[in-house]
Amino acid sequence: DVKVTQSSRYLVKRTGEKVFLECVQDMDHENMFWYRQDPGLGLRLIYFSYDVKMKEKGDIPEGYSVSREKKERFSLILESASTNQTSMYLCASSLQAGGPDEQFFGPGTRLTVL
Amino acid sequence: AQTVTQSQPEMSVQEAETVTLSCTYDTSENNYYLFWYKQPPSRQMILVIRQEAYKQQNATENRFSVNFQKAAKSFSLKISDSQLGDTAMYFCAYNNAGNMLTFGGGTRLMVKP
Numbered sequence: 001d002v003k004v005t006q007s008s009r010y011l012v013k014r015t016g017e018k019v020f021l022e023c024v025q026d027m028d029h030e031n032m033f034w035y036r037q038d039p040g041l042g043l044r045l046i047y048f049s050y051d052v053k054m055k056e057k058g059d060i061p062e063g064y065s066v067s068r069e070k071k072e073r074f075s076l077i078l079e080s081a082s083t084n085q086t087s088m089y090l091c092a093s094s095l096q097a098g099g100p101d102e103q104f105f106g107p108g109t110r111l112t113v114l
Numbered sequence: 115a116q117t118v119t120q121s122q123p124e125m126s127v128q129e130a131e132t133v134t135l136s137c138t139y140d141t142s143e144n145n146y147y148l149f150w151y152k153q154p155p156s157r158q159m160i161l162v163i164r165q166e167a168y169k170q171q172n173a174t175e176n177r178f179s180v181n182f183q184k185a186a187k188s189f190s191l192k193i194s195d196s197q198l199g200d201t202a203m204y205f206c207a208y209n210n211a212g213n214m215l216t217f218g219g220g221t222r223l224m225v226k227p
Contacts, residue, residue: 090159
């Protein structure tokens with residue numbers, strides 16, 4: 001079974017702090033994704049990566065950056081956290097980025113910025 | 115840009131009954147893929163069922179089936195013989211074979227005993 005893990009289930013940070021969210025997958029998937037989940041808005045793509053050191057912006061990249069130094073690990077970085085970044089963050093991976101391939105999701109990190 | 119709309123924020127159904135969740139989408143593409151994902155309370159999101167637009171036959175996975183109406187751009191999910199474990203958020207999603215999956219706003223389904 002594919003396993004996608006995220007470093008924290010719950011995180012509380014203060015405005016202006018630098019925040020790192022880590023995601024690891026164990027199935028040698030090429031593609032990894034970071035989503036933000038908000039009530040009524042569903043999931044919105046922040047960034048995705050289709051290879052090591054490669055990244056592309058999603059729908060809402062502003063205020064975020066990412067890093068993929070190893071195939072299995074994809075990090076989301078909030079350079080200076082703000083209260084409007086309080087949300088649930090979901091990581092996912094897939095064998096192929098598009099088409100019929102299933103995305104496998106991590107358990108999510110609920111981030112609160114005070 | 116593609117959009118996916120789920121018009122029912124919340125629904126409930128009695129155990130063992132059938133429920134249908136609605137989803138509509140907007141696209142100018144002819145070939146694409148549609149998905150239903152399930153997110154149980156405090157658990158990871160999982161794929162329920164997928165449909166390829168070029169296939170006219172509706173996809174079925176055990177108690178889950180879809181009604182895919184390509185001309186109407188509609189993709190509803192039918193859950194038969196509802197079980198307590200079906201209680202979850204359900205998300206409809208669209209992919210046009212590109213890199214990005216577009217999700218609807220979700221429908222919260224409660225199965226009542």
